[in-house]
Amino acid sequence: MTGAIQESGGSTAKGQEGVVEAHGLTRAYRRGAEQIHALKGIDLGIQPGEFVGIVGHSGAGKTTLLNLVGLMDRPTEGRLTVLGYDVARRGVRLDALRRRNIGFVFQEFYLMPSLTALENVLLPRMWGGGNGLKGRARELLERVGLAHRMTHRPGELSGGEMQRVAVARSLVNNPRLLLADEPTGNLDTKTRDDIFYLLADLNRGSGLTVVVATHDLGLESRFSRVIRLEDGNVVG
Amino acid sequence: MTWFYLAFKNLIRRPTRSLLTILGVAIAIAVLYSLFEFQKGYQSRLKGELGALGAHVMVVPKGCPYEAATIALHGGKWPRYMDEGLLAKVKANPGVAEAAGVIMDAVFAEGNENVILLGIDRDYMGLRPAWRINGSWFRSDSSVIMGSTAAQEAGVKPGDIWVVPEKNVPLRVAGVLGRTNAQDDGFVFLPRKTLQRISGLEGKLVVILIKARQVDKTADLVASLKASEVDMNVFPLSELLGTIGQLMASTRVFVSAIILIAVILGGVGVLNTVLMAVFERTREIGMMKAMGGSRPDVFKLVWAETILTTVAGGVTGVAIALVSSRLVETIIRGMIPYAPRGSLIGLSLPTLVACVLLSLTLGLVAGFYPAFRAASVKPVEAIKAG
Numbered sequence: 001m002t003g004a005i006q007e008s009g010g011s012t013a014k015g016q017e018g019v020v021e022a023h024g025l026t027r028a029y030r031r032g033a034e035q036i037h038a039l040k041g042i043d044l045g046i047q048p049g050e051f052v053g054i055v056g057h058s059g060a061g062k063t064t065l066l067n068l069v070g071l072m073d074r075p076t077e078g079r080l081t082v083l084g085y086d087v088a089r090r091g092v093r094l095d096a097l098r099r100r101n102i103g104f105v106f107q108e109f110y111l112m113p114s115l116t117a118l119e120n121v122l123l124p125r126m127w128g129g130g131n132g133l134k135g136r137a138r139e140l141l142e143r144v145g146l147a148h149r150m151t152h153r154p155g156e157l158s159g160g161e162m163q164r165v166a167v168a169r170s171l172v173n174n175p176r177l178l179l180a181d182e183p184t185g186n187l188d189t190k191t192r193d194d195i196f197y198l199l200a201d202l203n204r205g206s207g208l209t210v211v212v213a214t215h216d217l218g219l220e221s222r223f224s225r226v227i228r229l230e231d232g233n234v235v236g
Numbered sequence: 237m238t239w240f241y242l243a244f245k246n247l248i249r250r251p252t253r254s255l256l257t258i259l260g261v262a263i264a265i266a267v268l269y270s271l272f273e274f275q276k277g278y279q280s281r282l283k284g285e286l287g288a289l290g291a292h293v294m295v296v297p298k299g300c301p302y303e304a305a306t307i308a309l310h311g312g313k314w315p316r317y318m319d320e321g322l323l324a325k326v327k328a329n330p331g332v333a334e335a336a337g338v339i340m341d342a343v344f345a346e347g348n349e350n351v352i353l354l355g356i357d358r359d360y361m362g363l364r365p366a367w368r369i370n371g372s373w374f375r376s377d378s379s380v381i382m383g384s385t386a387a388q389e390a391g392v393k394p395g396d397i398w399v400v401p402e403k404n405v406p407l408r409v410a411g412v413l414g415r416t417n418a419q420d421d422g423f424v425f426l427p428r429k430t431l432q433r434i435s436g437l438e439g440k441l442v443v444i445l446i447k448a449r450q451v452d453k454t455a456d457l458v459a460s461l462k463a464s465e466v467d468m469n470v471f472p473l474s475e476l477l478g479t480i481g482q483l484m485a486s487t488r489v490f491v492s493a494i495i496l497i498a499v500i501l502g503g504v505g506v507l508n509t510v511l512m513a514v515f516e517r518t519r520e521i522g523m524m525k526a527m528g529g530s531r532p533d534v535f536k537l538v539w540a541e542t543i544l545t546t547v548a549g550g551v552t553g554v555a556i557a558l559v560s561s562r563l564v565e566t567i568i569r570g571m572i573p574y575a576p577r578g579s580l581i582g583l584s585l586p587t588l589v590a591c592v593l594l595s596l597t598l599g600l601v602a603g604f605y606p607a608f609r610a611a612s613v614k615p616v617e618a619i620k621a622g
Contacts, residue, residue: 067615070526095528095531096528096530099528104526123524124528126242170527
């Protein structure tokens with residue numbers, strides 16, 4: 001039912017506050033009269049600076065776990081603390097927490113087609129009411145290797161370039177935790193590796209905690225730690 | 237990057253749909269602007285025309301008073317006449333300060349130009365103290381005074397010979413009026429007896445214009461004139477203004493209802509379009525929320541898109557109204573019994589501001605529900621929905 005993640009090869013410093021702490025984490029959905037348990041009371045912890053892979057087949061509960069950790073959803077049961085905030089507690093403004101602390105990268109890039117790469121990167125700044133920061137957005141695009149594509153619109157970019165823009169966008173608010181849900185699912189092998197190296201580089205270079213959900217078992221060896229999910233349970 | 241910039245970028249993603257929605261609002265606003273301005277211009281021009289008559293009371297033969305008013309104001313041929321002898325009776329009334337009898341006729345010049353002929357006497361000057369005549373008053377029965385526009389169109393100056401079209405009667409131009417910016421500019425003035433003779437209307441008048449001795453006792457004057465003579469219509473010009481105004485007001489209710497329906501339909505069109513766009517963009521909205529967009533953020537964005545659409549529609553509508561003002565005027569003029577001369581629909585800042593404010597309100601109302609729906613999108617469900 002539960003998985004003792006710390007024991008499965010984590011590279012965390014003992015005594016340091018966890019980025020994610022989950023105990024008996026359960027998420028159930030109702031589909032008609034049927035109750036579906038996407039997560040079945042799992043325990044896990046993720047420490048600052050880790051590069052964690054959540055691996056499992058389709059329907060294992062990877063996205064559900066990422067949504068909970070990414071403060072887009074609340075658990076049905078159990079306790080979940082993200083960056084020191086008790087997510088299950090009512091009254092906690094998840095959107096504000098998410099905006100300030102968490103970056104997202106999805107399989108679909110979700111770039112605004114009418115905005116340039118630079119404007120897409122700046123978009124999350126607008127939600128926070130902070131405008132500008134063009135310098136930081138430019139710096140991020142340079143970092144993901146798109147210095148020459150800043151004024152291009154998504155329609156003029158390749159799949160890999162679009163995902164790079166999405167990665168840069170996820171970093172513009174200077175998050176403490178980066179979550180990526182199947183970030184390479186739509187890409188060819190070469191581009192997949194490029195994106196993966198980029199995420200790993202972000203983790204190594206700035207100590208950013210990165211959590212990647214993937215069904216690609218061939219990527220397991222590249223993470224500093226792997227959480228295996230199967231049918232809503234942690235299995236390794 | 238600002239909210240409105242992002243909203244604008246969203247709108248141009250589907251240019252055809254956005255343009256059609258803007259056009260829907262624009263048509264409603266164009267109708268509103270045109271009719272509102274027409275009514276305003278109508279009242280103002282009518283007042284101006286009546287004021288230019290220089291009279292307080294009008295006496296015309298029995299018949300439709302609006303038709304009579306049109307003839308009196310714009311000139312023309314009207315097959316109803318009064319006996320000239322009435323003029324002396326009117327002048328004898330102690331309440332009358334000035335009175336002038338006028339006979340009118342209309343002839344066609346070359347090029348099918350309508351030339352309005354007014355037969356007047358010295359008494360007419362009592363109503364036109366501001367007239368400046370370049371030349372002189374009639375020197376003989378065979379002379380003529382031309383309005384400034386009429387002289388320009390005929391290409392004559394004082395001393396020239398002008399031949400009355402259709403009648404082939406040569407008259408010497410005694411004088412040309414200085415510009416009055418009123419209907420007199422387009423008229424040709426002949427001695428009353430001369431016009432009566434060449435038109436075969438000896439002893440006849442079309443209208444008697446009266447200036448009251450005491451303006452506040454105009455009603456008494458009208459009553460006493462009516463009592464003295466039954467074979468004519470006597471009405472104060474203020475009453476004419478009121479009556480025509482009432483006629484216009486009665487149509488205003490109907491017209492306002494049509495405008496209201498057009499505006500509501502425009503609003504429903506906007507609501508439908510924005511709501512469709514929200515449904516289509518559910519995943520994108522979910523993403524925005526995943527990136528930290530709060531409920532108010534998403535609400536503001538969708539609201540901004542709606543407001544941009546309706547305000548663009550409002551401004552376009554006013555532009556359409558101004559560009560098509562001639563056409564609209566021609567159509568409306570064809571539907572109503574009397575309309576003053578000159579352009580009635582013009583650029584009016586207060587009306588423009590009112591139209592833009594209305595389109596803004598329309599955006600605020602029509603955008604509320606779609607914005608609420610968008611704000612209610614849960615990121616998890618939106619992303620799962622894909």
